[in-house]
Amino acid sequence: MKMRHVRYIAVVATVVVALTGARRGHGGGCDDDNGSSSSSSSGGFTSGGSSSSSGGSDDDYEVSTGGYSSGTSGSSADGTKTEGESDVKITACEVSSTSETFGEVKFKYEITNGNSVKEADYSGTFEFKETAGTATSMGLFTQSDVAAGAKVTGEVTGMVSDDNMSALSGQCTVKSVSKLDF
Numbered sequence: 001m002k003m004r005h006v007r008y009i010a011v012v013a014t015v016v017v018a019l020t021g022a023r024r025g026h027g028g029g030c031d032d033d034n035g036s037s038s039s040s041s042s043g044g045f046t047s048g049g050s051s052s053s054s055g056g057s058d059d060d061y062e063v064s065t066g067g068y069s070s071g072t073s074g075s076s077a078d079g080t081k082t083e084g085e086s087d088v089k090i091t092a093c094e095v096s097s098t099s100e101t102f103g104e105v106k107f108k109y110e111i112t113n114g115n116s117v118k119e120a121d122y123s124g125t126f127e128f129k130e131t132a133g134t135a136t137s138m139g140l141f142t143q144s145d146v147a148a149g150a151k152v153t154g155e156v157t158g159m160v161s162d163d164n165m166s167a168l169s170g171q172c173t174v175k176s177v178s179k180l181d182f
Contacts, residue, residue: 079148082114084122084179091153093128093172097165105137105158107172113146115181120146124177128160130170135162138175 092108107126113119121144128137137158146152162168 078181079115079117081116081118081181084120084124084177085174087112087114087120087179088122088124088174088177090126090172090174095128095160095165095168100165101161101163103160103162103165103168105139105160105172106155107139107141107158108153108155109141109174110151110153111143111146112151113148115148117148118181119148119150120182121180122146122177125175126156126158126172127175128158128170128172130160130162130168135160135168135170 088109088111090107091110092106094106094108095103096106097103105128107128109126111122121142123140123142126139126141128135128139130136137160139156139158141154141156143152143154160168
């Protein structure tokens with residue numbers, strides 16, 4: 001088995017642990033804040049066919065650091081390393097109706113490996129939550145072998161259901177990020 005496959009399996013296992021909450025010994029769940037920290041990049045949008053917001057202006061997306069005062073976790077002989085949460089952001093969030101009650105949420109994202117020396121593998125989840133909090137969609141992402149200082153883009157899709165897809169509005173956020181440095 002190649003080292004790349006071993007790294008991929010390790011990243012997937014980390015995502016499963018992060019999503020189930022298994023390392024905290026609880027019954028699972030992603031939304032308890034005990035011992036977890038993450039940053040989020042969010043953007044609101046209103047549906048109606050296919051509307052989107054992009055990271056082009058400050059009005060469209062809000063970025064918070066979720067408790068991190070800096071994206072760097074330190075430097076050593078291996079160079080400067082950053083936290084995965086500071087490396088991932090949503091650049092656009094689009095909703096499209098497939099019927100009156102079903103649709104897709106397309107999460108477009110950008111990962112910039114802030115490490116100065118080491119490449120990294122990333123995995124995590126994006127979440128769409130309707131303004132009233134009822135309709136939710138998740139998108140899982142994985143990016144392997146992102147070189148130090150490199151920027152990659154991607155797109156994942158999640159499904160959403162609502163009684164009135166044409167009037168659906170909500171917010172997209174980065175829910176969780178796992179980064180494995182090599």
